[in-house]
Amino acid sequence: MFAILLPIRRPCMTKHELKKLETKQKIIEAFWTIYTKNGIEKTTIKEITALAKCNRSTFYAHFEDVYSLLEEIEDSLIPTIHELPPTKIKTEDELLLASETILDMYKKNAKYFTVLLGEKGDPRFQRKMKDTLKPLVKQMLISRGQKNDAALDYTVEYYLSGALGLMMYIFSQENAPDTEKVLSIIQNLQPIHPNLPFEN
Known part of the structure; x- marks a missing residue:
């Protein structure tokens, strides 16, 4: 989906960097799936993390809240x-x-x-x-x-x-x-x- 948001995977990337990149992508995709159905007001971090199969602390490691996530998507477009x-x-x-x-x-x-x-x-x-x-x-x-x-x-x-x-x-x-x-x-x-x- 939003590959445009993420840096290009470089051959020199460590496993940790690659894992972090993939996790962020999953969070973005989970957010978008929920957002397209419910709109931003009814999109919750709880739903996003459940769909992305990660915990809340992982979400907050990448985004401040659902609004900052949406803004990052918008800015990438x-x-x-x-x-x-x-x-x-x-x-x-x-x-x-x-x-x-x-x-x-x-x-x-x-x-x-x-x-x-x-x-x-x-x-x-x-x-x-x-x-x-x-x-x-x-x-x-x-x-x-x-x-x-x-x-x-x-x-x-x-x-x-x-x-x-x-x-x-x-x-x-x-x-x-x-x-x-x-x-x-x-x-x-x-x-x-x-x-x-x-x-x-």
């Missing part, structure tokens, strides 16, 4: 500045490539995003995603002639809310379309929302 496309996008090809990069990152972890952005998810995660993507979308709009003012902030917030909601819906479907098809769907929204940064 938020793209870093190095994973995002460059903010200075000047051509249509660069714009499409940037859009495809973002969609691919979402699709890669769609099963997790769908939960975290859904009814049992954490509202703070959506805010984190928006704050991470905001500079990119803002620059896209500025490069297309929009003024850098309050109206631009509203447009960016509106776009990101819609884009995240659309991606969550699309990738939650059993037969989700590929990235190219999703881009086509978003581009077809252009006549409805002419200021969105996905124009032909």
Whole structure:
């Protein structure tokens, strides 16, 4: 599941380090199984440790509480500045490539995003995603002639809310379309929302 959270297993790792890594992974997987069913408020350390087959002291050796565990998962899914496309996008090809990069990152972890952005998810995660993507979308709009003012902030917030909601819906479907098809769907929204940064 969340291999992205954990350091790569190195050949030089000691048995103790490897054991610690595997235990943390089991705790994370146990948490996620319970969290997806119950939400964070009804997810308890007692249930997690029972499912992970470890004791409470082992849990606390890795995490402060269930909220810190959830936050670590969320942070591992938020793209870093190095994973995002460059903010200075000047051509249509660069714009499409940037859009495809973002969609691919979402699709890669769609099963997790769908939960975290859904009814049992954490509202703070959506805010984190928006704050991470905001500079990119803002620059896209500025490069297309929009003024850098309050109206631009509203447009960016509106776009990101819609884009995240659309991606969550699309990738939650059993037969989700590929990235190219999703881009086509978003581009077809252009006549409805002419200021969105996905124009032909």
